[in-house]
Amino acid sequence: QKEVEQNSGPLSVPEGAIASLNCTYSDRVSQSFFWYRQYSGKSPELIMSIYSNGDKEDGRFTAQLNKASQYVSLLIRDSQPSDSATYLCAVESGGSYIPTFGRGTSLIVHP
Amino acid sequence: DADVTQTPRNRITKTGKRIMLECSQTKGHDRMYWYRQDPGLGLRLIYYSFDVKDINKGEISDGYSVSRQAQAKFSLSLESAIPNQTALYFCATSGTGAGANVLTFGAGSRLTVL
Numbered sequence: 001q002k003e004v005e006q007n008s009g010p011l012s013v014p015e016g017a018i019a020s021l022n023c024t025y026s027d028r029v030s031q032s033f034f035w036y037r038q039y040s041g042k043s044p045e046l047i048m049s050i051y052s053n054g055d056k057e058d059g060r061f062t063a064q065l066n067k068a069s070q071y072v073s074l075l076i077r078d079s080q081p082s083d084s085a086t087y088l089c090a091v092e093s094g095g096s097y098i099p100t101f102g103r104g105t106s107l108i109v110h111p
Numbered sequence: 112d113a114d115v116t117q118t119p120r121n122r123i124t125k126t127g128k129r130i131m132l133e134c135s136q137t138k139g140h141d142r143m144y145w146y147r148q149d150p151g152l153g154l155r156l157i158y159y160s161f162d163v164k165d166i167n168k169g170e171i172s173d174g175y176s177v178s179r180q181a182q183a184k185f186s187l188s189l190e191s192a193i194p195n196q197t198a199l200y201f202c203a204t205s206g207t208g209a210g211a212n213v214l215t216f217g218a219g220s221r222l223t224v225l
Contacts, residue, residue, distance in 0.1 A: 008151065032212050043201055043216035044154070088153065092212045097142070097161075097205070098169075099212055103153035 002027045004091050006102035013109055019076040021105050023089030026070070032092040033065055033072045034099060039085045048074060079109040114138045115217035117202050123223045130189040132220045134202030143185040144203040144214065145169075145177060154201065160185055192224040 003026040013019045021035075032051055036044035050056045050063040050072065062075040072091075076083055086106050090099035115136045124130055134143065145157040156169030158177040166177060174196060176188045189196055199221050203214040 034213070036214075043219050044214075045216070046213055049213060090214075097211045098156065098159065099214065101154040103151060 002030075002091070002093060002100045004089055004100050004102035006087075006089050006105045008103055008105060010106040010108050013079050013107070015079060015081060015109055015111050017079050017109075019079045019083065019107055019109065021074040021076075021087050021089075021107065023072045023074075023091075023102055024070055025072070025089075025091045025100075027091065027093050027100075028067075028070065030067075030070075030091045030093050032099070033063070034090040034092075035061075035063060035074045036088040036090060036101075037085045038088060038104065044088055076107075079107075081109050081111055083107060084109050113218065115202055115204055115215055117200075117217035117220045119220060120218065121221045123225065124192055125225050126191075126193055128192050128224075130192050130222065132187045132200055132202075132222070134185045134187070134217055136183050136202075136204045136215075136217075138204055138206070138215060139182075140204035140206045140215070141182060142205045142207070142211070143179065144205075145175075145185070145187045146201045146203060147171065148199045148201060148219075157187065157200075189222075192222075194224045197222060197224045 035048040038044040048063040056063045060077045064073045086104040088104045089102040092099040144159040146154045160179045202217040
């Protein structure tokens with residue numbers, strides 16, 4: 001059973017701070033890793049993908065992957081109230097093209 | 112217009128009724144998926160299809176069936192709805208090649224079974 005674990009939160013951070021969201025996964029052969037953002041009542045949308053160890057930056061977002069530790073994280077710099085949402089981690093094992101989703105972490109950015 | 116369109120967006124029905132949720136897409140993607148989302152449980156895969164002649168069960172397919180009528184259309188049926196099928200249902204699509212595992216979601220269909 002492939003498992004993707006996230007702390008459900010809520011994670012509460014002040015505006016302007018760095019929000020750190022974490023995800024661990026059980027399948028060692030996982031190849032592709034994704035972060036989706038889901039606003040309340042809306043559908044998930046992709047914000048970051050990462051495929052190799054290390055950091056990947058896109059604007060205020062940085063995804064970090066450590067395959068040896070089976071750990072992927074998302075950092076949001078200069079957090080804004082508009083970042084308040086649930087963040088879903090998804091992991092895809094090589095060749096399946098079927099991502100397994102974590103339960104999501106609720107992020108609240110307060111002014 | 113949305114790339115992935117789900118109908119209906121909201122539906123209230125009674126136990127034992129047959130329900131169909133429809134999904135159509137204009138992205139030209141071959142791969143389509145149905146997910147269910149419950150509070151605190153994340154997204155769980157019900158069925159997926161990699162092309163018109165391909166249908167596969169996901170982790171929670173019991174009580175559901177699907178039909179892939181065309182590349183662009185993928186419908187989910189509940190033959191006899193029960194209250195624990197009350198949930199938010201998402202259709203998603205993905206392409207092939209480099210974008211094969213990036214999902215584009217529809218707006219969701221909220222189903223309530225009384």
